Amino acid sequence: MIIFDRFVLDNGLRVLVHEDHSTPMAVVNIMYDVGSRDENPEKTGFAHLFEHLMFGGSIHIPDYDEPLQRAGGENNAYTTNDLTNYYCQVPAENMETAFWLESDRMLSLAFSEKSLKVQKKVVCEEFKEHYINKPYGDVWHKMRELAYTIHPYRWMTIGKELSHVEKIHMDDVKHFFRKHYCPVNAILVVAGAVHLEKVKRLAEKWFGSIPMGEKYMRQLPSEPRQTEARKSEVFSDAPLDAFIKTWHMDARLNKGYYVMDLATEILGGGSSSRLFQSLVKEKQLFSGLDCHHFGSIDNGLIAIEGKLVKGVDLDTASKAIDEEIEKIQSEMVNESELQKVKNKTESIIAFEDMGVMSRANSLAMYELLGDANLMNTELEKYHTVSVADIQAHCKEVFRQDNSNTLFYHCK
């Protein structure tokens, strides 16, 4: 049970406080309700580039990192398709430094031309390092384009192509900042060796006077129900054939999300999972295999992907996957198999909750989903899933006409 307090400033900033006096540190975590799904399709990768620009100086403070490091703190940030999160950890005595820094960049950035110029280059190198200069680096670019026709999950957080990042202007930056980076679109979590009253005082002092801004009303096109199987083939100079198949699944808060999360584990979690045992160990069609999903807030994708053992052809591998899918659709999974993945989930949650930084991040995430207390009811939701639920949802999700298959051929 994670205990926390919650209050809202007059400008709409939601503040959550989680005290844990077993650590000497304080964590200050700010989540903004903006991700790459909120981008203009012609300027993808912007939310992530913007995250870099948040470190390029704010209106009163030329450098974000330096004063924080001087206070003994460390920080980082990440952007996903759904959200952008900034977090820092600092000795609790110096917590106010984080309030000062975070509030100043919420008030206004410095909008430095130099920072924009340099960070565009840095992000392009990040793009190259992870998505171009690696075998199979483009797999998920291609899969997202295949699986989504109109929803902005069609592109990756890093962006569709380098040129999108390159053509971003300072006007875009200013507009994006005003639209998304205001108190009413943000959640502040303060955790660790902190006291509620002090956090209230500091939040009011540093964030209270920032203009509220306008609540961002997200109106994304929802992806129409897929009615026909899609397939695409890629030829590359990667050394092994690879197979990826995805199916659309429920949004984060729906029951189907929890059911399919467990089904993912049954199929592909660990070396006792069905796909690993059958296709890597027994049939030896794949040299490695994964079944996973992205935990997306909107309707996401469940994926099975793996590299083929040399000499096996993609059709054979694909059929073998289909057989496993048919099996989980036609026969109920064992109670003990379901119990296993529930036990694993319980354990994952317990380990995740060990670190105060991870707890702060989860609180912000659940608050963004609508209610921070969801963090405390999550395990219960997994416990209510039955073997019949698994079968019913697998039948619904793993339909061929809901599937997207990518054959990645080596030369």
Next chain:
Amino acid sequence: MINRLIAPETIDAVHMKLQLKPYEHFTLDNGVPVYSIDAGAQDVLMLEWVFYAGNWYEEKNIVAATTNFMLKNGTTQKTAFAISEHFEFHGAYLNRSCYNETAVITLHCLNKHLSLLLPIVAEMMTDCIFPEEELAIYKQNQKQRLEVNLKKCDFIANRLIDEYIFGFHHPYGRYTSTVDYDQLQREDLVAFYQKYYTKGKCLVFVAGKPPADLAKQLNHSFGHLPLNQFGLPDIQFKPEPSEVKKYNIVNDAAGVQGAIRIARPIFNRHHPDFAKVQVLNNIYGGFFGSRLMSNIREDKGYTYGIHSYLQNHLNDSAWLISTEAGRDVCEATIEEVYKEMLILQNEPIEDGELDLVRNYMIGSLLGDLDGPFQIIGRWKTYILNYLTEAYFYNSIQTVQTVTSEELQDLAKKYLKPEEFTELLVV
């Protein structure tokens, strides 16, 4: 109105009191030492069995890593599947990793399942059978994985730079080829297993919220095993750094980035300059605010990241600069790396920068000591390196007191471009 131009008052982290929580220590009936940290809020545990079974002790390439990997792949009583199923059913994670001197088995679990899991871990230390079928699958999949990795310039660069610094004969400089997998025999694994696991030298580290009967439970499963009865063979390797100081390798003619590694041999933690060099390294390339990062990423945008670090070896070590940079700016990046060395040699570090790094290092250490797994991790490093807690407090004192002059002298001594080996893989 508040004045946002003025930073809030801070307490210098450098003066904060840091304490390394002491461990509980006891010995099993067979002499296996156990080190334990009780510092958790959650009812979870991490247990680590450290064996001296790294590639330092193998006579044939990749035997140590393969033996370690296959500990989970079958015993006289259980198939690979049954072993995985047992741990996973109880929500536990059983991992194994092989390093240079040591190889470990790590268990993460909820306390309530511990007694059901320990006997199986013990079985993995005494009853592994290394089935031919499992070995064949492993070889096939590892060879294919290697083939994918060999397409990556960073992977190639990491292998080669170690070879250039230590020599291929040395466990730190050696790497694997397809032929090594082909030549692996089941008998190699069995022999290595018996010598270095079943009758090997073992230490146990525990962290989390250990149950009151931890010693009893461990003794029950492990206290009677023939561990720690025989001494380790005395095997020594001498590094043979390459005479050539500059390498250019083309791995992918169409690649858009190059992997840069620039390295020199350096001493280990027992050298009197080690702690001071750590401070110098932080200033040079050890954190986000370092000079390499500020110049090469934040000013020039040549790379997503550039880091320098001292390798974490028990014996001889290396000081390394590592980055992936745009193909057209690799040469310019390398030039800046050397330029920053010379600046550290020629100009004293200003107080402001040095104070910042001191505070950052102490603050970061304070954060690192947060939680039982982190605390035991630090103790494990010390114990395996034959260091005591004095090392912890002396290192802190060094961070607090090392002077700008001392750091400049160290830069003159160790940051000499001509003593570094440079590698660019595109």
